[in-house]
Amino acid sequence: MGSSNAARPAGVGGGGLFATPEIAHERRPDGAVVLRSTRAPGLMPRSLGALLERQAAAGGSRVFMAERDPAGPWRRITYAEAARAVNAIAQSLIDRRLGPERPLVILADNGIDHALMMLGALHVGVPAVPVSTAYARLSQDFGKLRYILGLVQPGLIYLDEADRYAKALETLGVPADVEIVASRGTLGSVAAVTPLSTLTEVRPTPAVDAAFARVGPDTVAKILFTSGSTGQPKGVINTQRMLCSNQEMIAQAWTFVSERPPVLVDWLPWSHTFGGNFNINLVLRNGGTFHIDEGKPVPALIGRTVANLKEVSPTVYLNVPRGFALLLDHLETDAELQQSFFARLDLLFYAAAALPKTLWDRLEALSLRVLGRKVPFVSSWGMTETAPSATIVHFRLDGPGNIGVPGPGIAVKLAPDADKLEIRVKGPNVTPGYFKAPELTGQLFDAEGWLRTGDAVRLADPADPAAGLLFDGRVAENFKLLTGTWVNVGMLRTAAIAAGAPVIEDAVVTGHDRDEIGLLIFPSVAGLRSLCPKLGAEAALVDLVGQPAVRAALAEGLCRHNALAGGSATTRVARCLLLTEPPSIDANEITDKGYLNQRAVRARRAALVERLHANPVQPEVVVID
Numbered sequence: 001m002g003s004s005n006a007a008r009p010a011g012v013g014g015g016g017l018f019a020t021p022e023i024a025h026e027r028r029p030d031g032a033v034v035l036r037s038t039r040a041p042g043l044m045p046r047s048l049g050a051l052l053e054r055q056a057a058a059g060g061s062r063v064f065m066a067e068r069d070p071a072g073p074w075r076r077i078t079y080a081e082a083a084r085a086v087n088a089i090a091q092s093l094i095d096r097r098l099g100p101e102r103p104l105v106i107l108a109d110n111g112i113d114h115a116l117m118m119l120g121a122l123h124v125g126v127p128a129v130p131v132s133t134a135y136a137r138l139s140q141d142f143g144k145l146r147y148i149l150g151l152v153q154p155g156l157i158y159l160d161e162a163d164r165y166a167k168a169l170e171t172l173g174v175p176a177d178v179e180i181v182a183s184r185g186t187l188g189s190v191a192a193v194t195p196l197s198t199l200t201e202v203r204p205t206p207a208v209d210a211a212f213a214r215v216g217p218d219t220v221a222k223i224l225f226t227s228g229s230t231g232q233p234k235g236v237i238n239t240q241r242m243l244c245s246n247q248e249m250i251a252q253a254w255t256f257v258s259e260r261p262p263v264l265v266d267w268l269p270w271s272h273t274f275g276g277n278f279n280i281n282l283v284l285r286n287g288g289t290f291h292i293d294e295g296k297p298v299p300a301l302i303g304r305t306v307a308n309l310k311e312v313s314p315t316v317y318l319n320v321p322r323g324f325a326l327l328l329d330h331l332e333t334d335a336e337l338q339q340s341f342f343a344r345l346d347l348l349f350y351a352a353a354a355l356p357k358t359l360w361d362r363l364e365a366l367s368l369r370v371l372g373r374k375v376p377f378v379s380s381w382g383m384t385e386t387a388p389s390a391t392i393v394h395f396r397l398d399g400p401g402n403i404g405v406p407g408p409g410i411a412v413k414l415a416p417d418a419d420k421l422e423i424r425v426k427g428p429n430v431t432p433g434y435f436k437a438p439e440l441t442g443q444l445f446d447a448e449g450w451l452r453t454g455d456a457v458r459l460a461d462p463a464d465p466a467a468g469l470l471f472d473g474r475v476a477e478n479f480k481l482l483t484g485t486w487v488n489v490g491m492l493r494t495a496a497i498a499a500g501a502p503v504i505e506d507a508v509v510t511g512h513d514r515d516e517i518g519l520l521i522f523p524s525v526a527g528l529r530s531l532c533p534k535l536g537a538e539a540a541l542v543d544l545v546g547q548p549a550v551r552a553a554l555a556e557g558l559c560r561h562n563a564l565a566g567g568s569a570t571t572r573v574a575r576c577l578l579l580t581e582p583p584s585i586d587a588n589e590i591t592d593k594g595y596l597n598q599r600a601v602r603a604r605r606a607a608l609v610e611r612l613h614a615n616p617v618q619p620e621v622v623v624i625d
Helices: 048-059 079-095 112-123 143-152 162-172 196-200 206-214 240-253 273-286 302-311 321-331 335-342 357-371 438-444 489-499 525-531 548-565 598-604 606-613
Strands: 002-004 023-027 033-037 063-068 074-078 104-107 128-130 156-161 179-184 220-225 235-239 263-266 289-292 316-319 347-350 377-382 389-392 402-406 411-417 420-426 451-459 469-474 504-510 517-523 573-578
Touching: 033 402, 048 079, 048 112, 048 240, 048 273, 063 079, 063 112, 074 079, 074 112, 079 112, 079 196, 079 206, 104 112, 104 143, 112 128, 112 156, 112 196, 112 206, 112 220, 143 162, 143 235, 156 162, 162 179, 179 196, 220 240, 220 273, 235 240, 240 273, 240 389, 263 273, 263 302, 263 316, 273 289, 273 316, 302 321, 302 335, 316 321, 321 335, 321 357, 321 504, 335 357, 357 377, 357 489, 377 402, 389 420, 411 451, 420 469, 438 451, 469 489, 489 504, 489 548, 504 525, 504 598, 504 606, 517 525, 517 548, 517 606, 525 548, 548 573, 573 606, 598 606
Parallel strands: 063 289, 104 128, 104 156, 128 220, 156 179, 263 289, 316 347, 347 377, 517 573
Antiparallel strands: 002 023, 023 033, 033 411, 063 074, 220 235, 377 389, 389 402, 402 469, 411 420, 420 451, 451 469, 504 517
């Protein structure tokens, strides 16, 4: 057993933001490595409800959340106002006999009412089940929504705007014993709708206090569904212990959040663990303010994010790589946005997917230009089953890829799996299992009780485990070429996206049991338009992909990548195909937070994979020398 803490690589150091990592490690005879934080975790509250009551008592007039009113100004709610509404909703849920056997399903975009309903349920031990609105509004068959509602058997469904979900609920049917509550709108003849105000105007009784007192660390807080990338979504049980311990771990590592309550401007969906657990609870635990961003990282909505960031300067900005990519297109050309965005920014944070080095460099260059210094840019790693963080970066980095070290109270095992090391987890943040799925729960843990994750990592510095871990893709996503050599899909994808800028927004690596590697490319519309200015700012993707300037830029960038790769067939891209159909959420190709499922895309687009690798080469295929 060894340990390391004080010695850090060049350029690493918190600058007052971070605690020094204290990591013990054990190298086992079977090749496994166990890392654990020796820093004691902070005192954990028994529930998120206890956190809300604490904040309401300590600074009830502080703004907890704000959202855009449709008329334009911000609607704001203080901690004291939120606590009053949460207790009223809690009473209403008790009156309706909701509980572990009759959970609350939330089918709504991020919003203050969504948050109040969720916290009202958690306050008195009613499991909250936030469901992705894409399953009702973007899906064509409503298959995932049908499955989730059938599994959960809710006692009540909350909707933000009822009209938006009328088609889905009419198709699926609403059982007579399931009440529909909505902030706005109706469902017509589909079902009766109870206005949310009916719940928030109730006077709490001692029954709320009694139920609140019974909520403890083992109480089920949420059932969060995975994206179902390899089948139907799995309902991950999230306990109060998981959620509360996660925030204490973060506060121990990021010491500044306790001293300077975080201000967020954030869009990440609350049906996912990143937005719904990490981000909301970061604000709640530290008495900060959450500005709900109704924008999204898509061309039609990124303008709303820009407008919000011009009005509100965040102290911590969290996003997925796709979100940073679209925001950067505006940040680099808008001086007003630059000044507001960086005005009081303590930290940049990315997670959920690998960040291309080009994005990192562009953000660093901007912060140097605006502030004269680099804003720390960090990451974390985890999953729905770890609520979400298991590792966290709390030292300065020189580039993307490092996912940090185990947080206080958490241990990870790096278990050999073929040519990779799978990261496995133990700690108070780990789920007890999947909802109504004992067989899947049994497969979730190894013989020693470690949570199997399917993600691969490697040590950033084999001589210093406290230097962090590097994400190394999924254990199962890699494949072999005909030569029998493995292709590291995660690393190659990130390198190819960077090399193919501005053409590539995302890419799927192909070549399983073939002689060479190919790419199915989801293009960046903004990037393609920048290469073809004569076609105009509204040029359609289908008209852009075949343009000589686009093909030439792509070939040139990937030729540079190949030159750096040398003669290695496992990193050399031979050909690529630009796609015009976006990834499908119904076919599990992508989640609504932007994670691209490599295997699902290759399977669904098998004919395109064949066309990409066909000989003779097809006209639309770009060959890379």
